[in-house]
Amino acid sequence: MLHIFTYHDHFYLYDTGSGALHECDEKTARHFKGEPVEMTDEEIAQIAQLEGEGLLNKEEVKAYPMKSREIKALCLHVSHDCNLRCRYCFADEGAYHSARETMPFETAKAAIDFLLQESGNRRVLEVDFFGGEPLMNLGVVKQTVYYAKEEAAKLGKRFLFTTTTNGLLLDDDAIAFFDAEMENVVLSLDGRPEVHDAVRKTVSGKGSYAAVIEKIKKFVRSRGDKHYYVRGTFTAKNLDFSKDVLFLADQGFDSISMEPVVTDIPDLQIREEHLATVEREYERLCDEYLAREEKGEGFNFFHFNIDLEGGPCLSKRVSACGAGNEYLSVVPNGDIYPCHQFAGDKKWLMGNVFEGKLNGEIRELFASSCLFTRKKCGDCFAKFICSGGCNANNYHYCGDINTPYEMTCAMMKKRIECAMHIVAARKSREN
Amino acid sequence: MIKTIAKPAERKTEGCGECRSTCQSACKTSCTVGNQSCERVTREQKIEKK
Numbered sequence: 001m002l003h004i005f006t007y008h009d010h011f012y013l014y015d016t017g018s019g020a021l022h023e024c025d026e027k028t029a030r031h032f033k034g035e036p037v038e039m040t041d042e043e044i045a046q047i048a049q050l051e052g053e054g055l056l057n058k059e060e061v062k063a064y065p066m067k068s069r070e071i072k073a074l075c076l077h078v079s080h081d082c083n084l085r086c087r088y089c090f091a092d093e094g095a096y097h098s099a100r101e102t103m104p105f106e107t108a109k110a111a112i113d114f115l116l117q118e119s120g121n122r123r124v125l126e127v128d129f130f131g132g133e134p135l136m137n138l139g140v141v142k143q144t145v146y147y148a149k150e151e152a153a154k155l156g157k158r159f160l161f162t163t164t165t166n167g168l169l170l171d172d173d174a175i176a177f178f179d180a181e182m183e184n185v186v187l188s189l190d191g192r193p194e195v196h197d198a199v200r201k202t203v204s205g206k207g208s209y210a211a212v213i214e215k216i217k218k219f220v221r222s223r224g225d226k227h228y229y230v231r232g233t234f235t236a237k238n239l240d241f242s243k244d245v246l247f248l249a250d251q252g253f254d255s256i257s258m259e260p261v262v263t264d265i266p267d268l269q270i271r272e273e274h275l276a277t278v279e280r281e282y283e284r285l286c287d288e289y290l291a292r293e294e295k296g297e298g299f300n301f302f303h304f305n306i307d308l309e310g311g312p313c314l315s316k317r318v319s320a321c322g323a324g325n326e327y328l329s330v331v332p333n334g335d336i337y338p339c340h341q342f343a344g345d346k347k348w349l350m351g352n353v354f355e356g357k358l359n360g361e362i363r364e365l366f367a368s369s370c371l372f373t374r375k376k377c378g379d380c381f382a383k384f385i386c387s388g389g390c391n392a393n394n395y396h397y398c399g400d401i402n403t404p405y406e407m408t409c410a411m412m413k414k415r416i417e418c419a420m421h422i423v424a425a426r427k428s429r430e431n
Numbered sequence: 432m433i434k435t436i437a438k439p440a441e442r443k444t445e446g447c448g449e450c451r452s453t454c455q456s457a458c459k460t461s462c463t464v465g466n467q468s469c470e471r472v473t474r475e476q477k478i479e480k481k
Contacts, residue, residue, distance in 0.1 A: 012436075013433065018439060019437075019439035020435060020437060020438055020439055021435075021436040021437040022433045022434060022435050022436060023433070023434045023436055024432065024433045024434070025432060028432065028433060043432060046432065046433055047433070050433060050435070055435060055438060056433075069448070070448070072448060072452060073451075073452035122448050122449075123449065124449050124451075126451055126452055160451060305467075307467065307468040307469075308436075308437035308439055309437050309438065309439055309440060310439075310440055310468050310469055310472055310473075311439065311467070311468060311469065312446075312450065312467055312468070312469055313445065313446045313447075313469060314446075315445055315446030316446050316450065316467075319446075321452065322452050326448070326452065327452040420436075423436060423437055424436045427436050427437075
């Protein structure tokens with residue numbers, strides 16, 4: 001399948017079967033759209049040559065044998081409590097529709113034991129400390145990291161740790177620990193102070209920007225070349241979110257992610273009528289992203305990364321995030337869910353780390369679910385890049401993990417086109 | 432005329448599983464599998480460069 005798209009005055013052809021990206025002139029783009037244009041012999045020969053090289057109109061893979069895999073990643077909900085009350089929080093402002101509680105070390109230890117036992121031949125395992133706010137239970141985070149490293153070493157395995165935090169409790173002790181132990185730290189910050197404060201409020205209802213910004217900046221300065229992401233959320237209230245991304249870059253952050261909100265709160269939800277604005281905003285961001293890069297002031301925007309020449313293997317491309325299969329979530333009492341976004345919904349309860357056994361039916365549903373079980377994805381150019389989207393988003397918006405939500409798809413597709421244009425612009429700059 | 436921008440390497444079929452789970456990267460809501468590189472290849476390239 002060939003995806004023909006334009007970005008400003010550039011015409012691109014993306015071949016989904018091979019993953020090759022080409023730039024062409026308007027006439028060639030029109031030819032591939034089936035319009036009656038006269039192609040020269042030379043042009044026809046070039047098309048034939050690219051087809052022969054498997055870079056154009058290459059047949060797509062149509063099936064892949066999915067299977068249950070060893071577990072390689074756990075999201076540990078070390079705190080079902082939070083010191084913020086963000087309006088759009090999918091986790092019921094940190095409580096996950098249950099009592100506010102933190103995870104005892106015994107549960108975290110059992111989760112690590114469970115992961116090591118279920119990880120088969122996998123050598124690299126991952127644990128993500130999540131909440132609520134994980135820094136409200138830093139003692140258990142530390143104990144868990146030290147325990148996991150010790151146990152993994154005995155088996156010739158190793159852990160990569162990640163923490164997602166709102167930054168409110170980031171003190172020198174937490175910073176030193178994160179720098180020493182965390183492979184990645186995700187810091188929640190929405191952008192301009194007024195945007196952040198409108199939704200990310202303290203328990204007393206005050207905006208939290210002033211309370212977190214200097215702490216996050218200090219942490220990022222200490223981070224050196226280790227991974228971090230400043231991660232924001234945009235809502236219907238800041239459809240001009242490119243300004244927030246650029247504001248974050250202006251604060252000195254060079255690794256930024258900005259996600260569309262997942263909510264049904266009417267004044268925050270991004271709806272179909274917002275789509276054209278959101279798409280324009282991605283373009284605006286993309287243009288400025290390239291302009292800054294050219295001036296030597298570039299930064300990394302998560303969704304504008306794309307590896308067209310390498311990229312993940314087919315297995316990963318069709319199996320998506322691995323939730324419910326190789327990636328699971330564990331809540332404070334040890335209950336296991338397919339991922340953090342299903343946590344607390346008893347319908348999706350898969351087991352408990354103290355018992356070890358997983359619900360076969362849910363596991364099978366997730367293990368067999370892949371790009372090819374998502375019928376809507378069949379004729380989409382982005383399928384081998386987005387892998388059919390987020391299971392949880394699909395379920396929450398469409399009631400089925402295999403039915404992608406069209407709004408999410410539309411935004412994803414726009415980001416991918418921007419990312420492809422960035423690859424082309426960089427190539428052109430190199431030459 | 433057509434100018435090829437990106438020529439992908441042959442897609443490996445079977446995953447080694449040594450890469451990070453997508454959801455751990457940054458977003459936690461709208462993961463994009465294809466924006467990642469193969470971590471094993473990246474690691475090997477880093478070693479070669481050294």
